[in-house]
Amino acid sequence: MTPALEITDLRKSFGAMEIIRGVTLSIPAGERHAVIGPNGAGKSTLFHLISGHYRPSAGTIRLRGEAISGMAPHLINRRGLSRSFQITNIFPRLSVWENVRCATLWAMGYRYAFWRNIERLADARQRTEEILTEINLLDRWHVPAGVLSYAEQRALEIGLSIAGNAEVLLLDEPTAGMSRAETERVVALIRRVSEKRTLLMIEHDMGVVFDLADRISVLVYGEILASDTPERVKANPAVQQAYLGLEAS
């Protein structure tokens, strides 16, 4: 079966600096996959490459068999890949409701319609309500997104990335900066929304990683050191040495 996401010898340089140095990764459909690694390993750069924010210097990325490397972000999104951002990236002056509804529109097929009354789009309304229920923001629907609390904005961030019903979901540090209780809620949320999807996430919280991930890839200095089940990654001596050694220093 074609993998949901297949990355082959991906490279990215900024000037003389090579940040991603030949990453190869294959993620089967339905898998929950975590990317871990020390700061500066290139995890966010990898996400930017996959989602089209950066253009790869070399290598290919395939989404369900189709090459997407070098495509504009909106084209990749329309092919069924959606992402969240490490630094909250929402529409601050729009209400929570409008934030989510905007994110549903393309997938609903409304495109740039300037002749339809948006309030009459029952399917978009229903979907928006579902998402808001899912991310537990229904009672904040009328508030401008810019005045939400940090945790609420993080939840909305995830809401925006799942609203379009993309099959492959990339989450960049979804629990960063959250309290224990908030983290637990987000983990439950991720578990729910990734049930019928393929999930690729960057995460620093090892509890979350080992709790959620089917497989884990360890990225160190732009290279994949290991890519395996949580138990075997844990046991991998190279990972232990590189990762723990780096953490210790």
Next chain:
Amino acid sequence: MSERTGAAPASAVPPLPTGRGAGFMATFGPWIAAAVVLAVLPQVLSSGLALSTLSLMGMMIIFALSYNMLLGQTGLLSFGHAVFFGLGGFLTVHAMNAFAADGPPLPLIALPLVGAAAGLFFGIVFGAVSTRRAGTTFAMITLGIGELVSSSALILRHFFGGEEGVSTDRTGLAPFLGLTFGSQLQVYYLIAAWCFVSVAAMYALTRTPFGRICNAVRDNPHRVAFIGYDPQRVRFLSFSLSGLFAGIAGALAAINFEIMNAGQLGATQSGTVILMAFIGGIGSFGGPIIGAILVTYLQVALSDITDAWQLYFGLLFIAMVMFAPDGIAGLLARQQPLLRGRQLHRVLPAYALALVPGLAAVAGLSLAVEMTNRLTVHAGDGPAMSFLHVPLRADAPVPWLVAVVLFAGGGWLFLRAGGVARQAYDEALAIVQGRGNAS
């Protein structure tokens, strides 16, 4: 309506959108009222000056709203919006002349469609170039396009008529239901009708999927790309449609003045529409309407009183940018929760307190401006003049001292009183919200 006891807290969750209309009167009431006002206005203000001012306001409302489709709705700062106004007007004038000579019997009332088509066409052409970029670069490109077109207007003399422009005669076209549009009153009704239709259309546009995505692009163009939309395409569509409505406004100007010249598509006209939209308030749909009405009125009224009126506009604009970037509509919108919570009486004294020194500062400033004006531009008329009916000499020290004291003292007190007013506002707002939360 009876006072609610144990009222729901102000922070209570309003009911979710249902998608069903809010009832006939809630939806169409304001529009019916606006139509009635437009119809009745000329009966109340029937002087020639009033009618021509109202006509001017009508076309400027369309122009300012079309500008706000860019700035307020999509976050695009354009410095060349008059291009579409002017080109729409010029093509309308040429169409009028052609139809009057030997064309099909198209009634005058349909001619704004020519302006709309021209505005849309040039919106597409120039939009294809300018909307490739956003932000500051976009602003500079629109500035360049504005200069390009207005400089070309002086070169292509046959189309743009050189310095004196191209004139036409609106009564030369086929009559419409017996109307020949010879009188200003008939032209007013033509403009009012088109104004109503255009405003309604632009309002409807804000309530479509496209309209909401425009807002999303304004807020965060980068993120829009990750929910499936191409921000460049959104900017392009918004730019083209905004050109269409600016073209309608230009066509109405052509019909109203029966002449178009290169000034109508130049930097001054582009600047005026920015002033209107911003002073009125770009954050709400109605803001630019307020701005268009106010700025047009001031233009007519102030230019009669003083020839330094453009300086006053510039200063008013800077003051708005510095102290009230939401414009008049924003200032009004902020009073709404107080009005609803019946706390407005708590802030009004503080506002009045700030108003007095504010007016004094304005008086001091304009006294200095008018005296300077007297000594320089009108040096030939001698230094004797009058300000607010007070006779004085512009070269005497006392009036200057008064001007400085009024401006400096008034300004200082205004800033102090402004702080008091803000505090009063915050307290009143806290009372409104607190009362809501307590119950």
Next chain:
Amino acid sequence: MIEIVLISTLNGVLYGMLLFLMASGLTIIFSMMGVLNFAHASFYMLGAFFGFEISRRIGFWPGLVLAPLLVGLIGVAVERYGLRRVHRHGHVAELLFTFGLTFVIQEAVEMVWGKLPVDYRVPPSLDFPAFTVFATNYPAFKLFELLTALAIFAALLVVVTRTRIGLVVQAALTHPAMVAMLGHNVDRIFMLVFGVGAALAAVAGVIAGPALVTQSNMAALLGPILFVVVVIGGLGSLPGAFFASLLIGLVQTFAVASNASLADLLGPLASGAGSSFLRDIWNVTVAQVAPIIPYLLLVLILIFRPRGLMGQRES
């Protein structure tokens, strides 16, 4: 022919250097503060009028020093009491603030000096032909303009590469976010840079005033071209601004000196054919379209190289 080429080149370089004097201040302000100062050309105009006013009272040379100082102070005040306040409302508000400033400065200048050109003359000490190219005398004042522009360019280079503030400016050109992290005196550096930028524009005004026309519309005439220069060069790039200034300077001067038209090129095709609108296009000479050439260049650059000649940042 060679005569025209040589004279045009000289004049083009001169005009280009004048543009660069202003574009450099504009570029540095943009890089550091993220604000494209709309009123930059207005400072240039103020420089010219102050220069005129001072030179007719105490002479040209004191004017060359005092006028830029005065305008620099005005720039400092504008930054300190205007821009800094507007800053928290975002870039659009900043741009609009400086846009409003152009209105006010223009109106104020018109009020004080009127709408007609003022009699700002070349100082007697420089009012002689410096050298003769073919039959044309080349005025000493133009040579002085060129030398001043070059001297300021050199001084700018030294300041930017050799001094502490220069290093900050340089850092701002490439890493604007880092400069924001520098700490407490960034505010003062902004203020200083804004003042120096305004003063540079004023220097251009003082020396361009006598050579060109000192009139209340001079800011409105030059302003848009200035923005064309910085966009073509690539926003925030100093070398880009330099080359774009020279490019625009040369292209415009050569265009003005040319009499060719489409009708000359395609003569037989155009004769008698087409409506009066088309005849307009056929018969326009290159000299007549000179004013719009920079804007055409702008459009072309944006289609084929949206970043500008040397721009690095997408904005």
